[in-house]
Amino acid sequence: MTAGPLTTPVRPAAATRRTYRAGWGWWVAAAVVILPALVPPISLAWQVATRGIGPSIPFPRLLELFGGTLVLTLAVTVTALAIGTGTAWLTTRTNLPARRFWMIVAALPLVIPSYMAALSIIGATGRGGLAETLLGVRIPTPYGFVGAWLALSVFLAPMAHLIVGPGLRAIDPATEEAATGLGASGLRVFFTVTLPQLRPALVSAGLIVGLYTISDFGAVSLMRFDTFTRAIFTLYAGQIDRQPAAALSLLLMILALVILLLERRTRTRAGYQTSSTKRERRPIVMTARQQGGAHLFLGSYALLGLVMPVAVLTFWLTRGLGAGNEIGRLWDEIGRSVGVSVGAAVLAVIASFPVAMVTTWRRRRHLSAAVETTVWSIYSLPHITVGVAVIAFALQLARPLYQTLTLLLLVYVAMFMAQSASTIQDSLIRVSPDLEDASRGLGRNALQTLARVTAPLTRPGILAGAALVFLSVMKELPATLLLRPTGFETLAIRIWSSTAEGFYTRASAASLALLLVSIVPLLVTTHRDLSP
Amino acid sequence: MKRLIAALLAGMMIISACADTDDAEGPLVIYSGRGEELVQPLIDEFEIETGIDVDVRYGESTEMAATLIQEGDGTEADVFYAQDPASLGAVADMMTQLDSSVLDLVDARFADRDGRWVGTSGRIRTFIYHTDTPNELPQTIDDVIDPAWAGQLGVAPTNGSFLAFVSAMILERGEAGTLEWLQALAANDPQDFSGNSPIVDAADSGEIQAGLVNHYYLLRLRAEGEGENAENWFIPAGDVGSLVMPAGVGVLSGTDKPDAAQRFVEFLLSVSSQEYFANETFEFPLIDGVPAAEGLPALDEIAAPDIDLSQLADVLDDATRLVSEAGLI
Numbered sequence: 001m002t003a004g005p006l007t008t009p010v011r012p013a014a015a016t017r018r019t020y021r022a023g024w025g026w027w028v029a030a031a032v033v034i035l036p037a038l039v040p041p042i043s044l045a046w047q048v049a050t051r052g053i054g055p056s057i058p059f060p061r062l063l064e065l066f067g068g069t070l071v072l073t074l075a076v077t078v079t080a081l082a083i084g085t086g087t088a089w090l091t092t093r094t095n096l097p098a099r100r101f102w103m104i105v106a107a108l109p110l111v112i113p114s115y116m117a118a119l120s121i122i123g124a125t126g127r128g129g130l131a132e133t134l135l136g137v138r139i140p141t142p143y144g145f146v147g148a149w150l151a152l153s154v155f156l157a158p159m160a161h162l163i164v165g166p167g168l169r170a171i172d173p174a175t176e177e178a179a180t181g182l183g184a185s186g187l188r189v190f191f192t193v194t195l196p197q198l199r200p201a202l203v204s205a206g207l208i209v210g211l212y213t214i215s216d217f218g219a220v221s222l223m224r225f226d227t228f229t230r231a232i233f234t235l236y237a238g239q240i241d242r243q244p245a246a247a248l249s250l251l252l253m254i255l256a257l258v259i260l261l262l263e264r265r266t267r268t269r270a271g272y273q274t275s276s277t278k279r280e281r282r283p284i285v286m287t288a289r290q291q292g293g294a295h296l297f298l299g300s301y302a303l304l305g306l307v308m309p310v311a312v313l314t315f316w317l318t319r320g321l322g323a324g325n326e327i328g329r330l331w332d333e334i335g336r337s338v339g340v341s342v343g344a345a346v347l348a349v350i351a352s353f354p355v356a357m358v359t360t361w362r363r364r365r366h367l368s369a370a371v372e373t374t375v376w377s378i379y380s381l382p383h384i385t386v387g388v389a390v391i392a393f394a395l396q397l398a399r400p401l402y403q404t405l406t407l408l409l410l411v412y413v414a415m416f417m418a419q420s421a422s423t424i425q426d427s428l429i430r431v432s433p434d435l436e437d438a439s440r441g442l443g444r445n446a447l448q449t450l451a452r453v454t455a456p457l458t459r460p461g462i463l464a465g466a467a468l469v470f471l472s473v474m475k476e477l478p479a480t481l482l483l484r485p486t487g488f489e490t491l492a493i494r495i496w497s498s499t500a501e502g503f504y505t506r507a508s509a510a511s512l513a514l515l516l517v518s519i520v521p522l523l524v525t526t527h528r529d530l531s532p
Numbered sequence: 533m534k535r536l537i538a539a540l541l542a543g544m545m546i547i548s549a550c551a552d553t554d555d556a557e558g559p560l561v562i563y564s565g566r567g568e569e570l571v572q573p574l575i576d577e578f579e580i581e582t583g584i585d586v587d588v589r590y591g592e593s594t595e596m597a598a599t600l601i602q603e604g605d606g607t608e609a610d611v612f613y614a615q616d617p618a619s620l621g622a623v624a625d626m627m628t629q630l631d632s633s634v635l636d637l638v639d640a641r642f643a644d645r646d647g648r649w650v651g652t653s654g655r656i657r658t659f660i661y662h663t664d665t666p667n668e669l670p671q672t673i674d675d676v677i678d679p680a681w682a683g684q685l686g687v688a689p690t691n692g693s694f695l696a697f698v699s700a701m702i703l704e705r706g707e708a709g710t711l712e713w714l715q716a717l718a719a720n721d722p723q724d725f726s727g728n729s730p731i732v733d734a735a736d737s738g739e740i741q742a743g744l745v746n747h748y749y750l751l752r753l754r755a756e757g758e759g760e761n762a763e764n765w766f767i768p769a770g771d772v773g774s775l776v777m778p779a780g781v782g783v784l785s786g787t788d789k790p791d792a793a794q795r796f797v798e799f800l801l802s803v804s805s806q807e808y809f810a811n812e813t814f815e816f817p818l819i820d821g822v823p824a825a826e827g828l829p830a831l832d833e834i835a836a837p838d839i840d841l842s843q844l845a846d847v848l849d850d851a852t853r854l855v856s857e858a859g860l861i
Contacts, residue, residue: 055849055852055853058856058857060859061856061861127733127756127758128756143726143730224726224727234690236595236598237591237592237594237595238592238594238595238690238692238695238852239594239598239848239849239852240594240597240598240601240622240845240848240849241598241849242598242602328572391602392602395602395603399606402603403608486561486563486587486588486589486608487559487587487588487589489568497567497568497569497590498568498569500567501567501568501569501570502729503569506569
């Protein structure tokens with residue numbers, strides 16, 4: 001099991017280099033496909049530099065936003081790490097029955113976008129919520145910090161689960177066995193031997209969860225908790241002057257890039273010595289009571305992260321339909337969502353090929369590192385900031401592209417190319433360059449070799465990459481909100497606007513449709529991410 | 533490999549099918565600052581009635597105004613339909629004068645001075661109170677900051693309607709006087725809410741004694757069978773406490789479909805649309821002969837302030853600044 005790009009915005013550090021030559025054509029192609037990735041930061045910096053920051057945001061307000069973002073990020077990171085480490089440890093290190101089942105279940109809440117998580121919390125509580133209807137108690141909707149924290153923690157815990165799991169497996173069992181042999185209790189072994197070795201994985205997981213939290217727009221907006229992203233949208237939507245939104249976007253972009261760089265550093269430094277002979281690990285034997293506790297923990301997590309959202313959505317949908325509410329033209333939205341997702345997936349795979357080719361070549365490491373950093377940088381940028389930046393860019397320099405589907409697809413490809421590039425890299429390093437050399441030797445040109453030899457051999461990576469991009473585009477909200485062509489309402493937009501206006505039947509119908517459409521690509525990726 | 537290529541081609545076909553929304557004439561493009569759930573039924577009706585194709589871009593009113601300004605003359609929008617006069621005023625320069633046949637339908641107080649936008653439905657600022665409150669109801673907006681309401685008053689300082697109210701106050705009493713009022717409000721320890729609905733909920737449950745909101749939230753709550761313990765109070769002094777904020781519509785000067793745009797404006801001011809506003813959104817109809825929803829006074833019985841709504845846009849960003857200067861956000 002590898003922590004694949006479903007979870008990590010950074011390619012696994014163990015990048016093998018292949019020897020097949022990446023000709024200059026590949027470099028040119030790579031340069032062309034990463035060019036759009038440079039647009040958002042440059043556009044924002046240019047805008048702020050030339051036009052100023054507009055009516056400035058009062059310092060206390062800025063401090064408040066910073067504080068809110070920081071506190072939420074810390075709280076979500078700690079909670080998600082605690083849950084994710086727990087689920088990962090129980091499903092990888094113990095003899096818990098059905099641990100394979102739990103391993104998959106604990107990863108699944110990841111498909112639920114943060115705004116859908118928020119919608120399910122709103123739908124479960126408050127007037128007429130699931131709790132009031134079923135139990136007769138009205139739980140006040142936890143708007144603000146609590147709601148945002150809950151929604152993000154539960155739905156980011158799988159990310160920690162998927163990163164910490166492989167980390168746990170990489171630990172040499174010899175050290176733990178030695179500690180146990182010397183008479184240490186199970187808990188003591190965990191805290192004094194396992195945990196310290198797990199530190200690189202935990203730090204990495206923490207930074208990634210943190211990055212997602214500062215970038216999140218949907219949950220904090222629907223839960224009405226003020227962070228940078230929400231403030232950017234409030235400024236963007238609530239003020240005639242767009243400069244303050246641009247300035248705040250630039251600030252948040254820089255913050256995200258700093259976290260990304262930190263994450264990359266921890267990755268390259270990570271690494272513990274393992275004994276050379278890999279031995280089969282003996283699972284930790286749990287007593288019946290402990291197993292009961294473990295099942296309770298995993299069960300409550302699944303209940304909260306998976307069963308509850310689906311139950312709440314189904315409840316609102318059936319009740320709304322029963323009351324004669326109309327769902328509206330959901331087929332149009334499904335068609336648009338699937339259309340752009342398939343389109344972006346196809347284009348991203350094509351664009352990823354040159355990137356994967358040059359970054360897996362063993363020569364010119366500096367240049368290929370630059371290509372890779374660019375691709376990952378835009379992947380890590382908060383989408384709301386990308387939206388603000390691209391709108392200004394399109395209006396000033398690319399007017400024919402403004403509010404077109406072409407621009408939206410370009411932005412999707414730029415934002416999510418990292419995912420497909422990484423899966424294709426993974427496949428590419430397993431392709432023997434001899435086969436390509438043989439093809440060239442037999443008189444095929446570079447393109448023919450790509451089409452007949454390289455591409456077919458990297459098919460698993462292509463499929464996984466396409467599935468990942470499909471899922472990401474399907475869920476994407478803030479950039480779509482800002483950049484969509486007029487009238488181009490997707491499922492994500494429908495969920496967002498209907499929830500914001502309090503029409504939960506429609507929001508629920510669109511949410512369930514989104515989940516259903518995501519199932520097939522999800523199976524492709526979980527198969528890859530969770531295969532042992 | 534062949535199958536993969538076939539899949540790719542199928543994908544591309546799906547995209548182009550989606551992209552293919554431009555027919556020769558092109559639809560009427562409306563930028564709407566009003567919510568889709570509210571507006572789309574009207575649009576559907578309009579399309580059926582007239583046979584005109586419509587594309588709508590939904591967003592916040594100010595967002596759409598800022599977008600129009602950013603897009604400038606090249607905008608593809610034909611019509612701007614907004615929630616408040618400030619957003620309309622901000623882009624008034626880009627809009628063309630409306631035909632007198634539509635302007636004449638609506639009281640001139642609820643239209644642009646130069647006839648570039650016209651109000652389509654009325655939303656009124658109101659003082660909502662818990663019916664058991666021991667306090668005396670305010671006679672002027674200055675009574676609202678009376679210490680009697682200390683810690684008991686709900687406000688939503690980031691909400692667009694609150695900002696429109698503050699903008700109107702700037703027009704009425706200047707920046708210094710408005711800041712003074714806002715500071716007094718802040719000193720009175722008001723309860724912060726994120727929007728109007730939760731204030732109305734809290735006033736109904738007695739969690740707070742009163743709040744500053746728009747009039748229709750209580751009626752929506754009552755339509756759901758609650759809200760019996762709260763009441764709207766229209767401050768009778770003729771000050772901004774009972775500000776009327778019409779939602780309104782205008783036609784962009786650059787439109788290539790002036791006739792279709794004009795028909796949409798007429799459609800919003802038709803009896804059926806006005807009845808829709810009165811009974812579905814509980815707003816005040818603005819044409820003669822259509823009564824407001826049950827339980828509301830007639831529009832002309834409300835002591836609205838005498839301010840020029842065309843100027844609201846000029847002070848909107850100042851309002852945001854003053855609210856944060858006073859420490860409310």
